[in-house]
Amino acid sequence: MKFIIQRDQLIASIQDVMKAISSRTVVPILTGMKIEVKQHGITLTGSDSDISIESYIPAEEDGNVNVEQIEEGSIVLQAKYFPDIVRKLPEKTVEIEADENLKVTIRSGKAEFNLNGQDAEEYPQLPKLQTDDSFELPTDLLKSLIKQTVFAVSTMETRPILTGVHIKLEEGNLTFTATDSHRLASREVPVSDSNTAFPSVVVPGKSLNELNKILDDTEEPVEISVTNNQILFRAKNLNFLSRLLDGNYPETSRLIPEQSKTVLYAKTKELLNTIDRASLLAKEERNNVVRLNTQGDNVINITGNSPEVGTVSEEIVVQSMEGEELKISFSSKYMIDALKAIEYEEVKVEFTGAMRPFIIRPANEDPILQLILPVRTF
Template sequence: MKFVIQRDQLIASVQDVMKAISSRTAIPILTGMKIDVKQHGITLTGSDSDISIESYIPAEEDGIVHVENIEEGSIVLQAKYFPDIVRKLPENTVEIEADSNLKVTIRSGKAEFNLNGQDAEEYPHLPKLQTDSSFKINTDLLKSLIKQTVFAISTMETRPILTGVNLKLENKNLTFTATDSHRLASREIPVTDATIEFQSVVVPGKSLNELNKILDDTEESVEISVTNNQILFRTKHLYFLSRLLDGTYPETSRLIPEQSKTVIHANTKDLLHTVDRASLLAKEERNNVVKLATNNNQFLEITSNSPEIGRVAEEIAVQAIEGEELKISFSSKYMMDALKAIENDEVKIEFTGAMRPFIIRPADGEPILQLILPVRTY
């Protein structure tokens, strides 16, 4: 096996694939990175049996040669050392060669490294998903779906199903929902050419976070395929496979209040910054609690009080306050996360009372929804 490759190209692929490799795995060979060399290009593979990532570098694309002097073959290299070696090589091109005894030589300029490889035959085969049950969405849209929901997953392993994001595709609408039982984040988008439907698929939040880091902000599409226990995200040069979480995701639609008693229209950034300032003195409290009170029809008062530290109060002008007067306490962190997730200048917040969950949405009616449970304060 032998090839010569552009170093930058190799580094980019190695970094993507490393996101799936863990030093804590029951299968020793999975601590390595598999390299498959074919005449048409090179495939790097990493897996920790929860996530598997393949990154493909074509030998030539759009008239640009990325890989040359190819002799086909495959090898598994120690992921602990290989990425650092590649990153620190002196020249723009790298030559990698493996002999029949699995000894690997990496050359660049005057530098030469010799590594012991492992037999690629021993590397587990990744399942190839049938892609007839798939649909496509734009990469940048997928990234914003992840960003606007994944922060609300639970970090507690007590209810493993809540550590994932629930995906639902019905009537050509794709919905992402995440909840940790104190808050909920959800967004829906139309997928006009979807030919499949599924009720509830729960993808680990960790998988989606890694996927989000790897995907570029482009208009290109991602093909998503789902089976009963795995989900595959595929772009032109990337194959990202994740296991799904077992169990039944809770029915979240009944958490969402039907009517509201108080509605506030506010500037997203102004409100975010005000809550952020109020939270500065709420750090000691377990929940970073701040209080919101309506003050006639134009102002909100946002306060935080920690007896040992001090008190902060700020009045903020809002576009409108409709309905009943309101005093409510909530976690400043949850509120800030929710406001950051809404990529809109103005928000509409609907309350149904001091002890009921409240909803934050973009003012323009886009189907993004953030729900927060208030905190009891005595």
């Protein structure tokens, strides 16, 4: 096996697949990175058996030559050393060669490294996904779906199903939902391939966070498909495979209140900054609880207090307010996360009383929804 490659391209691919490699894996060969060399290009693979990432570098693309002097073959290299070596090589190109004894030579300029490789035959085969039931989304839309929901997954392993994001496609609408049973985040978007028989699945939040880091902000499509307990996200030159969580996701639509008693419209950033300031002194039972009181005349008062430290109180004028007067307490962290996820200038907040969940959504009714359970402090 042998090839010469542009170092920058190699580094970019290595960084992507490293996100799937863990030193704590029970399968020793998975601490390595698989390199597969074919005449048309090179594929790097990393996996920790929960997530697998394949990054492909075409030998030639858009008239540019990325890889040359190719002799086909494959090898597994120690991921602990290989990335650092490539990153610190002196020249713009790297020559990598492996002999039949799995000895690997890496050359660049006058630097030469010799590494012991492992047999690629021993590397677990990734499941080959049948892509009959698949649909496509623009990459930037997928990224915003992840960003607007994944923060609300549970970090507690007591209910493993809640550590994932529920993805379902029904009647041409794709919905991402996450909840940790104290809050809920969901977003719905229309999908053109609406005839797809796509099963409803739960993808680990950790997998989606890693996927979000790797994907570029482009409008290029990502193809999403599911098969026996795995989901595949296929982007240009990149395959991202994740296991799915077992079990039934709770029916979350029941949590969403049908009607509201108090509704206010506010500037997202202003509300966010006020709650952020109030949370500085809101260390009650470590929940960072802040209180919101309506004052009439479109004024609301936000307070935070910590008996040992002090109190903070701030009034803000909202765009409009209707309905009953209200005093409610909630986690400032949850509220800040929810407001950050709504990428619109104005929000609509709907309350149904001091002890009922309340809803935050964009004022323009875009189907992004954040729900938070209040905290009892009175």
